[in-house]
Amino acid sequence: MADWVTDKQYTRQPDLIERFGPLGRMRTKQDSLYTLNYLAESVLVNSSTLFIHYVSWLKVLLAGYKVSDEDVRVNLETIREAIVEKFEHPDKSLVLKHLELAMNEPASPTPSFIKPDSPLAAEAEAYLKALLDGERRQAVAIVHQLMDEGVPVKALYKHIFQATQYEIGRLWHNKTLTVAQEHYCTAVTQSIISSLYPHWIGKGHKGLRMIAACVGSEMHEIGLRMVADTFEMEGWDTYYLGANVPDQSIVQAIVEYKADLIAISATMTYHVHLVRELIMKIKAEPSACSVKIMVGGFPFNLDPNLWQEVGADGYAPDAETTVSLAEELVTPIINS
Numbered sequence: 001m002a003d004w005v006t007d008k009q010y011t012r013q014p015d016l017i018e019r020f021g022p023l024g025r026m027r028t029k030q031d032s033l034y035t036l037n038y039l040a041e042s043v044l045v046n047s048s049t050l051f052i053h054y055v056s057w058l059k060v061l062l063a064g065y066k067v068s069d070e071d072v073r074v075n076l077e078t079i080r081e082a083i084v085e086k087f088e089h090p091d092k093s094l095v096l097k098h099l100e101l102a103m104n105e106p107a108s109p110t111p112s113f114i115k116p117d118s119p120l121a122a123e124a125e126a127y128l129k130a131l132l133d134g135e136r137r138q139a140v141a142i143v144h145q146l147m148d149e150g151v152p153v154k155a156l157y158k159h160i161f162q163a164t165q166y167e168i169g170r171l172w173h174n175k176t177l178t179v180a181q182e183h184y185c186t187a188v189t190q191s192i193i194s195s196l197y198p199h200w201i202g203k204g205h206k207g208l209r210m211i212a213a214c215v216g217s218e219m220h221e222i223g224l225r226m227v228a229d230t231f232e233m234e235g236w237d238t239y240y241l242g243a244n245v246p247d248q249s250i251v252q253a254i255v256e257y258k259a260d261l262i263a264i265s266a267t268m269t270y271h272v273h274l275v276r277e278l279i280m281k282i283k284a285e286p287s288a289c290s291v292k293i294m295v296g297g298f299p300f301n302l303d304p305n306l307w308q309e310v311g312a313d314g315y316a317p318d319a320e321t322t323v324s325l326a327e328e329l330v331t332p333i334i335n336s
Helices: 003-012 015-044 048-063 069-086 093-100 121-133 138-150 152-171 181-193 222-233 245-258 270-282 298-302 321-334
Strands: 208-215 236-241 261-265 292-296
Touching: 015 048, 015 069, 015 270, 015 292, 048 069, 048 093, 048 138, 048 152, 048 270, 048 298, 069 093, 121 138, 121 208, 138 152, 138 181, 152 181, 152 222, 152 236, 152 261, 152 292, 152 321, 208 222, 208 245, 222 292, 222 321, 236 245, 236 270, 245 270, 261 270, 261 321, 270 292, 270 298, 292 298, 292 321
Parallel strands: 208 236, 208 261, 261 292
Antiparallel strands: none
8 A cells, every 4th residue: 555655646746756766755755654653553543642642743844854744645645545455354434533633633843851840851852951951971870979968869860860861752752863873862861860879779678569561663762761660669579571571471470570560652643552452461361350450652642542552551641650559459459
């Protein structure tokens, strides 16, 4: 279908060859594949919000490559024609509905994630600048200075690390950063977080256990790592599995560690159906089905009802809220 869409778009817009060259045709096909994947995911998990946001996000991203809103409109119109002419499925009308809801969605640039009213806004800006300048030692010094001043580690996680990670993602989206820069900044923050462990890590004393895992091939692990760390700071025993762990191994870990809770993360929208599949496997295992399941990540922030659609017990937008909600979920079980 992406091949058909690409051929049709280049027939309608012959100037694309002059504007973008032969490589542009390959990228048009790749972008069409991504769009079809996101569209499919929005239907699979019954969330048109996900695809509507994707189209808005895509327009901002492609503008940095001199791809106009009109180019995107033609691509979406051509995808619509391809579905009408070539896609036969009982859910065809639903696919078209999701597509049509998003077709006129305007580009919507995301505002900075470092808010002026944040308790550590100035420090977060300084930390971000150090990362962007490649000044790793300066970034470390900023964090250690804050700790010397008595700033709690949890506050560093929320107002420094989380805020700057979101902001780095936004800058990449706006084509202000390269992928290499984004990876460097993330690696520095991960190493700093690891260096802080001796300041707070210890065995949990609440008698509660949680497992944290990403679905599929997710490589955006740092957010879930901070969630697991926050649970540990609050007295839980945590078992961080990270990414690329087979579903059956996750289910086995729930049983072996006698987990009270599993936190499942998905950052990429087209991985949400994998969350649902993992939850179904957990609930199908008699020795694991009593575990409480919480989900999080970017797609769940977009659609407040998505956690219910995938069959989870709860969702929270940040680490601290996740801990408080988790304790509400598991306390009745522990007391019983």
